[in-house]
């Protein structure tokens with residue numbers, strides 16, 4: 001019997017050995033009066049049962065129908081979306097499994113599992129079909145977000161010791177979402193506003209009774225045919241407020257009468273025809289004074305939306321992982337059977353090299369995804385304990401320190417997970433297709449479907465360029481906040497890179513050093529450009545000019561190289577996670593060695609590009625504000 005969990009050795013390593021379930025279980029099962037497990041081991045065994053059952057379900061009930069899912073598209077009829085038969089059947093079966101609420105608390109009808117377990121399920125589901133997975137996530141993802149927002153705005157009443165939920169504001173919506181009765185969605189994008197949410201035009205107005213209404217059109221909304229929409233709209237008239245003029249709302253696209261018939265408060269304008277991702281519904285939806293409930297405070301919409309998106313970005317990492325795994329396995333199987341010039345193609349050097357890199361990149365991506373999701377979840381759950389005032393002062397202080405560390409880590413890693421995962425999925429799907437030759441271009445094998453499906457991953461939930469800007473901005477901000485600390489780290493990393501006790505230590509440090517050194521190079525350029533621009537500023541205004549920093553104007557070199565820097569940051573982060581792993585699991589050293597071999601070569605190339613390209617383009621782009629003459633740092637190059 002096929003099973004996407006038990007046939008995956010690396011995934012089983014994380015489940016059985018690497019993940020510290022005990023710590024998670026201690027935080028999740030916080031209530032001794034309502035803990036169904038006699039021991040943490042019993043909880044882990046239960047999670048494993050769920051995972052094994054799900055691994056088999058997706059392998060047998062979804063993967064064999066991937067082609068059918070791809071061929072049957074959702075359509076709009078009489079203002080409602082008709083879901084194709086196969087997808088309907090899959091979702092009926094998923095409803096029976098009752099997993100939509102697995103990470104929700106038991107008091108709300110969920111199973112109270114760690115979120116990490118759900119993330120692991122995302123991988124195996126996406127291996128079967130990434131688009132159906134994406135659709136699936138809009139039950140639990142929206143339910144969890146509503147609960148989280150309600151806790152933040154203090155409309156959830158919890159027991160202060162156990163954390164058990166007594167009452168919560170969006171209880172009805174959560175119940176319907178996790179029962180699989182209704183869908184939810186996240187509505188940001190408009191025709192004029194994708195990455196640049198400051199351009200949003202949808203409007204939220206309050207009447208004399210204090211009730212809110214939303215008007216506007218949102219496009220490309222996944223699962224937007226559903227009932228519960230988390231919508232971001234402009235609530236403040238002052239145009240200078242930009243992102244601070246946005247608020248977040250829950251809009252019910254329709255309600256139901258007693259017979260269950262829909263009473264619509266919104267209009268579905270179209271179902272989008274897409275290149276791939278046919279198992280998920282994508283719509284344009286119009287709101288015309290649709291009744292809305294404000295979530296959180298007025299003006300906090302962007303901040304709240306980012307919180308939701310952060311988790312969604314980690315999920316895209318796991319989605320990407322599943323797609324990569326599927327493409328790699330498909331390519332490997334084909335290559336082992338396809339003969340050419342006297343041997344099967346997997347024995348030809350170039351194909352063997354491609355397969356080897358695909359494999360090691362997947363192993364690296366999984367390490368990064370699990371580390372990020374684990375730290376993010378621990379930080380969130382510890383934060384909840386502190387918010388409830390659980391434990392004495394010393395305990396809370398120690399907890400706060402732990403939260404700060406893990407938050408910083410997950411904040412740094414989240415854009416990398418999204419970037420690396422989605423970009424690798426395109427690269428690996430493309431290679432899978434290439435390895436199939438002409439067969440890959442035909443629909444028969446499914447390789448071209450994987451490539452089509454992969455192409456949306458670097459676009460939705462924030463494009464690769466937006467992730468790169470976030471990663472770059474964050475890393476440079478940390479440097480500006482503690483420049484001395486940064487310089488010390490740079491030199492200690494360099495010493496480790498040349499004098500570390502063994503080759504693995506030296507290579508891991510060398511990759512990190514390239515990231516740090518590239519950052520120093522960019523900062524030096526930014527400062528030099530600013531200094532150079534002084535020549536055109538009248539002497540009385542120079543101090544003011546030096547104090548006035550504008551990201552768009554002054555940070556051009558970092559903005560130009562953000563994606564290259566992000567690639568180095570990804571390789572550095574993965575190398576470090578794998579390096580740490582071998583302290584406890586020395587048998588994994590060969591994975592680290594294979595990763596370092598690849599990452600060393602590619603980070604060197606990226607580093608060289610950052611040092612030596614871009615000057616001409618920046619001069620063209622910023623005509624009139626000439627940059628100072630280029631001065632490459634030869635010492636840096638020698639060290640790289």
Ligand SMILES: Cc1cc2nc3c(=O)[nH]c(=O)nc-3n(C[C@H](O)[C@H](O)[C@H](O)COP(=O)(O)OP(=O)(O)OC[C@H]3O[C@@H](n4cnc5c(N)ncnc54)[C@H](O)[C@@H]3O)c2cc1C
Nearest residue numbers: 186187188189194195196220221222459460461462463465
């Ligand atoms: C299948 C699918 C499902 C989707 N589901 C949803 C959903 O559920 N909810 C929702 O709200 N939206 C959804 N979207 C929309 C998606 O989030 C946006 O497409 C995405 O945010 C990019 O916005 P855009 O398409 O307007 O591109 P733009 O923002 O116009 O960007 C175009 C290009 O310019 C680049 N770019 C933009 N700004 C910069 C910059 N400052 N520096 C460098 N490069 C830049 C981008 O990276 C991109 O390559 C979905 C899209 C698709 C395709």
